[in-house]
Amino acid sequence: MNIAKKYTSYEMVPWHHKNWFAITLFLLFAPALLAVLLTGDIYYTKKSELKTYGKGAKIFLIIWSGLVTLQLVSSVGKAFL
16 A cells, blocks of 8 residues: 655654554554554555555454453453452
8 A cells, every 4th residue: 555645765654653663562562553553554665665554454453453452451350350
């Protein structure tokens, strides 16, 4: 997916919207990934061209991280009962 001319190079993209950070959050802390996905696009480069995650990938990640977040909240809630 092409970007809407918001950034012209990967270096201009804020660190919290870069691919490496999204992958780190995917592996370590899904609630933060959910917040990042809901506040903007995730950017990466392919063949020296700046791109964003496709709509399908973003929807999948939002659903996945939302379910993980709900499970986390549920397990923390049970621990206090």
